[in-house]
Amino acid sequence: MNRKVADKAAPTLIGAATAPVAVGLPVYNGEPYLAAALASLLAQRDVDFELWIGDNCSTDGTEELCREAARHDDRIRYRRRERNIGPTANHNRLVHEARSRYFTWAASDDAYEPDRLHKMVAALADRPDAVLAFTSARQIDSGGRTVGHWHNPCRTDHVDPVVRIRDLIGLEHENYHCYGLYLRDVLTKTHLLPPVKNNDRILIAELALYGRFVEVREELLLHRLHEQRLTQSVSARDWYRTQRTDGRRLVLPNVEEAGWYLRAIAGAPLRRQDRVLALLALRPWVRENAAPMARNVARAALDGARMAASASGRLLGK
Template sequence: MENKVSPRTASSNTAPSLTGRAAAPVAIGLPVYNGDPYLRLALESLLAQTGVDFELHIADNCSTDGTQELCRDFARRDERVVYHRREHNVGVTANHNLLVGEVDSPYFAWAGADDACRPNRLTALFEALRARPDAVMAFSSAAQINADGEVIGTWQNPCRTDDPDPVVRLRDMVGVEHQGAKRYRKNVSFDSAPMAYGLFRRDMMLRTKLLPPVKNNDRLMLAELALHGPFVEVREPLLLHRHHEQRLTQATTQRDWYRTQRGDGRTFVLPNVEEAGWYLRAVSRSPLPLAERGRAMLALYPWMRANAVPMARNVAKAAVEAARLAVGGRARS
């Protein structure tokens, strides 16, 4: 890891070294690229968490604004902050996933560079998860805020994520986009991120493929994780989840996200087809017995049926693009 500032590598005028200290029980991973204008508030909010020992790991994906200077300043002033700057921009998905493997704590939470949270949120999630040894993660309700920090809605979990039947949990997670809109107020559309910003047992996360390289990937990871165990919910709006025009998922269409964020050089874009493939693979590699995997596959049927037309369009567009490339190649030769 290049360009890393932490208590172990900071200069003599920083906080005391933590060399030899075991990892904190909780690691917060904050991936960021050009975090202005909300990053300072996000960092202050996270460092104001009380009641639990934690470290804050910031993964800067080669920001070009003032993000680097701000983060290095926080790392110098607070021994809980570890700052990583990637050698090159690895893409938004990889920046999230790499963080999970770069920490040693048994509990892990992602944090949004444009969000904030109540001071007792981390403790509430930590205590809720420790009280439920069978649960794989804990999350809270959320207040939806706009660019100015004004509350514009309330998010609550629309899914039976605590059901003892993993197939029920999967069925709800796959259908969350359709069910969730009714749970928002003031016409704010459903967003699975408040749940994805919960507190996870890191070993359970590592049994999944984490975030796949597709849009809406937090929903896919949560669906896979639901096959490993229930989620525990804290029904208080402890997360302040921000919606604004510069937010990547709002500012980028599905096809443009694939072309600009994946970075794998693929010529053809099949977003709905790939999403279907990830659901199927999640079930096939799950810890469920064979008969239960069959039930889980059947639980995917409503999603497959609802997305049959979009998947067909994916294939048709890819075929047209392939034909154009073939004709263009022959014309040049």
């Protein structure tokens, strides 16, 4: 369905029905690829959806692009944040702003094939035990040329939640599951995206403890790889310093990731035995991150000592 409006929009109907699908598009200075992303989303076929845009106080032409698109298509809900709240909070706020049965995040530099939303909705409708539907992906470069392909290597459809989380944590893979279509009421039972750099992997591991995923084995997501991507352009430590808004000065990236994995397992609807097995499934992650966690603690101790010495010096100088 493509609900177009005239240049002079009619008043919004009070109590108008919410579309069954909400697409959340968080963006900050997305002008280089945003027009293409919007065009591919608005061209989705055979699906009734709303597009919620969370603009994190962009300083380029993002606002103008979004407002112009919203003037011509009443499926768009544009929200410019009151301040830059950081990428994680912007993603999570969109989940709460939307009210649809199904929810998906879209990236401002990606694109969809025209049937992607429809096929994910159909996949979830056919599988009432599933909590997420996702598709295979084609990786493209800044110019739209194909540079790779992604197909899910994990047993995310397995009946055993421990098998699902064991694969998601233990196997090497690109986590494109996070661009899938969620049951929003289940998504809101998780911690959503925690304030750490690899938060999408933590969320998907947590969600796998709530239910099975259903896969559409078609390359319907066009995921763009370019040097300006946030995850590629900053280290974990710099991500904390530049993107977090909680005011913390001591940075322990790997330690905090471990804490969020533990919270995810502790809050999931598991039997006691499965909870223990899910904790044991973290062993590959712990082995890989043991040395970085030790460095986190050592560096935090040094940073804390420097801050204490600096504060003491300021007091003595008064």
